[in-house]
Amino acid sequence: MAGVTGRLIRCWCRRAVWGSLKVPALHLHVSKTAMEASQEDFENAMNQATEGSCNTPRPGVFDLINKAKWEAWNALGNLPKETARQNYVDLVSGLSSSSDSSSQGKPEADQKQAGYKTVVMTSEDSITKIMLNRPAKKNALTEQMYQEIILALEAASKDDSAITVLTGNGDYYSSGNDLTNFTNIPPDGVEAKAKNSAILLRDFVGSFIDFPKPLVAVVNGPAVGISVTILGLFDLVYATDRATFHTPFSHLGQTPEGCSSYTFPKIMGPAKAAEMLIFGKKLTAGEACAQGLVTEVFPDSTFQKEVWTRLKAYSKLPQNALRISKQIIRSQEKEKLHAINAKESSILQERWLSSECMNAIMNFFSQKAKL
Numbered sequence: 001m002a003g004v005t006g007r008l009i010r011c012w013c014r015r016a017v018w019g020s021l022k023v024p025a026l027h028l029h030v031s032k033t034a035m036e037a038s039q040e041d042f043e044n045a046m047n048q049a050t051e052g053s054c055n056t057p058r059p060g061v062f063d064l065i066n067k068a069k070w071e072a073w074n075a076l077g078n079l080p081k082e083t084a085r086q087n088y089v090d091l092v093s094g095l096s097s098s099s100d101s102s103s104q105g106k107p108e109a110d111q112k113q114a115g116y117k118t119v120v121m122t123s124e125d126s127i128t129k130i131m132l133n134r135p136a137k138k139n140a141l142t143e144q145m146y147q148e149i150i151l152a153l154e155a156a157s158k159d160d161s162a163i164t165v166l167t168g169n170g171d172y173y174s175s176g177n178d179l180t181n182f183t184n185i186p187p188d189g190v191e192a193k194a195k196n197s198a199i200l201l202r203d204f205v206g207s208f209i210d211f212p213k214p215l216v217a218v219v220n221g222p223a224v225g226i227s228v229t230i231l232g233l234f235d236l237v238y239a240t241d242r243a244t245f246h247t248p249f250s251h252l253g254q255t256p257e258g259c260s261s262y263t264f265p266k267i268m269g270p271a272k273a274a275e276m277l278i279f280g281k282k283l284t285a286g287e288a289c290a291q292g293l294v295t296e297v298f299p300d301s302t303f304q305k306e307v308w309t310r311l312k313a314y315s316k317l318p319q320n321a322l323r324i325s326k327q328i329i330r331s332q333e334k335e336k337l338h339a340i341n342a343k344e345s346s347i348l349q350e351r352w353l354s355s356e357c358m359n360a361i362m363n364f365f366s367q368k369a370k371l
């Protein structure tokens with residue numbers, strides 16, 4: 001903790017608390033089919049799609065395993081970001097359909113998809129589950145996690161599942177943005193960092209706005225910050241009675257994102273939305289349900305069983321009808337949501353450079369101030 005605090009104070013002296021966001025050109029050549037691809041192929045494709053072309057020093061001659069991995073990643077060369085992402089998604093989607101055909105007679109088989117480091121993506125019973133997987137850090141969202149969730153949603157949108165679920169591993173759903181995202185200064189400066197983070201935020205929220213199938217949040221515990229705001233973009237939100245919903249933006253010198261400046265007043269009315277988004281009132285699961293943010297609350301002891309039984313039944317409904325109904329509803333205001341997302345992201349880009357925001361983050365790390 002002393003190291004983190006010292007680093008933050010040094011950053012503060014330089015008027016910044018930002019981390020180095022990797023926004024390199026992304027490169028990937030995928031020539032194998034999904035069935036031919038190995039775990040290492042998936043890892044290299046994922047590296048390429050999230051981190052860009054090989055950017056680490058070549059391992060020493062005796063480090064045989066890492067040297068082989070490095071050479072495979074390096075061999076992928078240079079491709080534009082969008083191509084790298086698309087190639088990764090094609091590889092993963094291909095795996096999903098080939099696995100489905102090869103596992104006929106074993107329809108219950110849980111198809112775990114390779115390559116992700118911060119989320120676990122599985123498909124079973126026509127449901128694709130994306131599970132946030134940093135339980136020791138309360139599933140706080142790192143930059144890599146935002147990027148992997150974007151990729152996972154893109155893959156889920158193309159696989160043959162009927163429903164997609166986002167949930168968390170461990171006692172938290174998510175503690176929101178990982179505050180260490182703000183701790184290192186990149187060589188190109190704090191303003192560039194803020195700009196790149198705003199782009200990542202806009203892309204992340206945009207992938208929820210555009211998601212074409214029914215999207216369900218299985219809120220397995222407390223939720224904070226952006227993990228709460230994006231709930232307004234889900235089709236169903238099931239919560240354990242242990243969950244709480246907290247958007248402490250003013251406490252952090254920040255402002256609402258995830259389209260919540262629009263969706264929350266619409267869902268719960270302006271007064272209740274203001275209490276959450278401006279004054280940081282934390283809601284219990286029951287309160288969030290009464291205000292329309294949560295669809296239904298379940299006792300923690302039976303939460304997983306009841307929710308998955310419900311979702312399995314829903315996933316048997318005709319898939320095209322599910323998808324088309326979702327799209328009719330979303331199409332009413334998709335453009336508006338994108339405009340709101342862009343505006344919220346651009347306002348946050350400014351807020352992240354403010355002394356209010358920097359002080360709040362330093363406070364968290366130096367004093368271990370809890371929300």
Ligand SMILES: CCCCC/C=C/CC(=O)SCCNC(=O)CCNC(=O)[C@H](O)C(C)(C)COP(=O)(O)OP(=O)(O)OC[C@H]1O[C@@H](n2cnc3c(N)ncnc32)[C@H](O)[C@@H]1OP(=O)(O)O
Binds near residue numbers: 137224227371
């Ligand atoms: C691309 C950028 C996009 C940005 C989009 C913007 C989004 C805005 C937001 O999301 S605002 C919300 C930000 N979140 C917070 O401020 C939460 C901060 N965390 C806490 O207050 C607490 O950790 C807690 C209340 C969530 C949980 O408290 P508890 O006592 O139960 O647990 P610990 O504090 O001991 O947590 C265990 C370890 O996890 C680390 N951790 C938890 N949350 C975060 C986080 N958001 N960022 C960074 N680290 C987090 C915590 O520091 C502990 O680590 P340690 O074991 O190494 O000490």
